[in-house]
Amino acid sequence: MTNYEVRADQNKLRIDKLLAEINPDNSRSQVQTWITDGYVKVNNEVIKANYKCQEGDLVEWSVPETxxxxxxxxxxxxxxxxxxxxxxxxxxxxxxxxxxxxxxxxxxxxxxxxxxxxxxxxxxxxxxxxxxxxxxxxxxxxxxxxxxxxxxxxxxxxxxxKKAERKYEAIVHGIIEHETGMIDAPIGRDPKDRQKMGVVSNGKPAVTHFSVLDRYGHFTHVECQLETGRTHQIRVHFRYIDFPLVGDPKYGQRKTLDAKGQALHAKSLGFTHPRTNEWLQFEVEPPQVFMDLIEQIQKMY
CATH class of the missing domain: 3.30.2350.10 (Pseudouridine synthase)
Incomplete structure (x- = not known):
């Protein structure tokens, strides 16, 4: 059982949001399940997920075994x-x-x-x-x-x-004017939405290099090379510079093309073989749904 006393600056904060902040490795929906199943008490009483905390409240919870x-x-x-x-x-x-x-x-x-x-x-x-x-x-x-x-x-x-090599192709909203670029911005949990990642000051270092492959009207086709491998890195970084990925349901625009999810393809992978020490390099073309999307955009302009 873990105990926590609510601080003054946490007054009126929902209990599920408070616990999600205290337990960053668990999502808010997981915390809500703990509350529903009776694993959380405030002042020794079972509460609901929308309970508003008061300064001095004693919160007790135990994480159920998975x-x-x-x-x-x-x-x-x-x-x-x-x-x-x-x-x-x-x-x-x-x-x-x-x-x-x-x-x-x-x-x-x-x-x-x-x-x-x-x-x-x-x-x-x-x-x-x-x-x-x-x-x-x-x-x-x-x-x-x-x-x-x-x-x-x-x-x-x-x-x-950073000895392995990973390259991606993506289609983003907007026209990127310069031919190449680098996005160097730390990534961590979005403090406003625990289901998302975001560029945050206390995040882990994240670097994405990119070059423009083509431009179509209001869209840009880019190649990206990862220097780091953070969760949702390319999706978060291009959202951060205001060029969100086409079709991205989590980080994209509300009005976007139906790409059956984000228009992102891991095209190239290189690494040293763990036994022979030989450098291996592989590349695969984007799937038909990706190529169909490019054709759809080209017909628009």
Whole structure:
């Protein structure tokens, strides 16, 4: 059981918002579930999520134990670009979640990999076996997966030390006048919406390099290279400079084109092989839905 006394500057703050701020690793919806299930008390009484805190209130809560998910191997087709005894490079389709979670217990890349592979690294536990890095559900493109712990550690170190190379293509709203640019802005949880990331002063360093591939009327087609790998980095950075991604439901404009999610594709991936030390480089063209979007925009102008 954890105790907390409400400060004067937190007077009239909703209890769910307060607990979400105190527990940054948990979303506000998770906190609301704790409250509904009776895991939160104020002054020794069970309350509702809309309870307005008063200075001096004693808040008590306990986080319920989460049962590990049972991850089932599923016979889902995979676009394997490269595979050996240590790594698998996959071209993930748009719309596929990388690993199971409460909202997506199956149909994920991990479910498909468990059916395809006999062995995956266990560093990230049973829910994320082999997963070294992720891309969002509606982002298509390249991912490298580790088949053993040695490969996993090597690839993680390469990503952390910026030795791996990752390039993306995106379509954004607005015309970017200059040919190249760099966005250097720290990313962390959006204090106003815990479901989002944002550029915040106390965030983790994040750097995105970009170059313009083409311009169409009120849209720009860009190539991005990640120097860091923060959650939603490209989406957050282009929103920050007022060129949000087309179709982005979380960070985009209200009026946007139907791109079935953000127009973002992980086109290129390079890394040093964890066993042979050979540099491997892979590239895949954007999916048809991405190319159809470009054609749609071109017809508009």
């Amino acid at each position: 049962k590990p998910m049972e991850i089932v191997a599923e016979n889902i087709p995979l676009d394997i670009i490269y595979e050996d005894a240590d790594v698998v490079v996959v071209n993930k389709p748009k719309g596929m979640v990388v690993h199971p979670s409460a909202g997506h217990p199956n149909g994920t890349l991990v479910n498909a990999l468990l059916y395809h592979c006999d062995d995956l690294s266990g560093i990230n536990g049973i829910e994320r076996p082999g997963i070294v890095h992720r891309i969002d559900k509606d982002t298509s493109g390249l991912l490298v997966v580790a088949k053993n712990d040695q490969a996993h550690e090597s690839l993680t170190e390469q990503l952390a030390s």
